[in-house]
Amino acid sequence: MYRIGELAKQYDINTDTLRYYEKEGLLVPSSIASNGYRIYSSADAKTLGVILRAKAIGFSLSDIKTLLSIEVDKANKECLDVKLVVDDKLAQVNAKIEELQTFQRSLKRLSDACCGGHESAQDCTILQALESESLTILSECHHD
Amino acid sequence: MYRIGELAKQYDINTDTLRYYEKEGLLVPSSIASNGYRIYSSADAKTLGVILRAKAIGFSLSDIKTLLSIEVDKANKECLDVKLVVDDKLAQVNAKIEELQTFQRSLKRLSDACCGGHESAQDCTILQALESESLTILSECHHD
DNA sequence: ATAAACCTTGGAGTAAACTCTAGGGTCAAG
DNA sequence: CTTGACCCTAGAGTTTACTCCAAGGTTTAT
Numbered sequence: 001m002y003r004i005g006e007l008a009k010q011y012d013i014n015t016d017t018l019r020y021y022e023k024e025g026l027l028v029p030s031s032i033a034s035n036g037y038r039i040y041s042s043a044d045a046k047t048l049g050v051i052l053r054a055k056a057i058g059f060s061l062s063d064i065k066t067l068l069s070i071e072v073d074k075a076n077k078e079c080l081d082v083k084l085v086v087d088d089k090l091a092q093v094n095a096k097i098e099e100l101q102t103f104q105r106s107l108k109r110l111s112d113a114c115c116g117g118h119e120s121a122q123d124c125t126i127l128q129a130l131e132s133e134s135l136t137i138l139s140e141c142h143h144d
Numbered sequence: 145m146y147r148i149g150e151l152a153k154q155y156d157i158n159t160d161t162l163r164y165y166e167k168e169g170l171l172v173p174s175s176i177a178s179n180g181y182r183i184y185s186s187a188d189a190k191t192l193g194v195i196l197r198a199k200a201i202g203f204s205l206s207d208i209k210t211l212l213s214i215e216v217d218k219a220n221k222e223c224l225d226v227k228l229v230v231d232d233k234l235a236q237v238n239a240k241i242e243e244l245q246t247f248q249r250s251l252k253r254l255s256d257a258c259c260g261g262h263e264s265a266q267d268c269t270i271l272q273a274l275e276s277e278s279l280t281i282l283s284e285c286h287h288d
Numbered sequence: 289a290t291a292a293a294c295c296t297t298g299g300a301g302t303a304a305a306c307t308c309t310a311g312g313g314t315c316a317a318g
Numbered sequence: 319c320t321t322g323a324c325c326c327t328a329g330a331g332t333t334t335a336c337t338c339c340a341a342g343g344t345t346t347a348t
Binding site: 147148149159163177179180181182 | 293294295296297
């Protein structure tokens with residue numbers, strides 16, 4: 001049994017974070033002492049471990065809430081239910097990566113076209129590209 | 145010369161966005177009519193074009209502000225100044241991509257290890273991985 | 289004269305995941 | 319009996335880039 005400060009220290013997080021997780025329904029302490037203090041059981045601590053690990057992998061608190069709801073009703077859930085959450089997240093991550101790679105290509109093309117020297121920025125190709133309506137430097141040429 | 149609604153329509157954005165850009169110091173209309181209406185010049189419109197293109201590439205409004213401040217003082221700036229902004233952004237994007245690729249690998253390993261079938265989630269490898277303190281499934285084995 | 293369409297300001301609301309503050313109660317040690 | 323460390327609640331603040339709202343002034347057309 002731990003008080004909020006003990007649990008927070010153990011997992012190196014803020015006590016406010018724990019109160020926040022409670023408000024969000026992620027981790028409700030299993031009991032409240034007569035003085036109003038939150039009391040966390042070892043099972044609560046274990047759940048916190050799951051939350052923190054899932055967060056480290058990149059799940060949002062909302063994803064984690066779904067995962068935990070499956071966890072508590074494991075017996076009546078299928079592997080499929082769990083895998084769907086993971087695969088959905090994977091699709092989101094893949095989409096985000098592709099979006100960023102598009103930015104990356106644009107930036108690289110911009111950077112490569114610029115001498116980056118002590119010449120006046122008056123004729124800088126980067127500024128010209130941003131001023132030009134066609135953004136020729138950035139457009140990928142899919143035609144030959 | 146355009147009124148706020150005309151300029152917004154021309155670039156297919158909200159008038160509130162223009163007022164927001166003004167508040168942020170990105171695009172201040174070159175004059176105000178006697179009735180208090182904002183009046184945008186063609187130069188203002190051109191600047192808005194730059195802002196919107198830079199945004200499409202992935203620059204934040206704060207990045208764009210830096211870029212614009214260089215732009216207005218081009219003559220006294222060097223290519224280097226411009227390139228530094230772009231390269232800095234490129235480094236941020238690269239870092240973000242790598243972070244996401246780590247998530248991607250973790251998620252893929254999690255997903256691949258799960259049958260995803262109608263079996264009970266009781267023995268689901270994904271849930272087991274999240275419950276396990278070692279996260280063995282997720283850890284990359286750099287040793288042989 | 290009046291309605292529609294435009295403009296103004298100031299301020300609130302949105303998502304995400306906390307973090308911090310104010311003001312106060314609880315508990316153990318000296 | 320008071321000091322310090324801990325706990326409580328409610329609510330505001332953080333970041334980014336807007337979007338929406340209320341309450342009102344202006345312009346244009348009928």
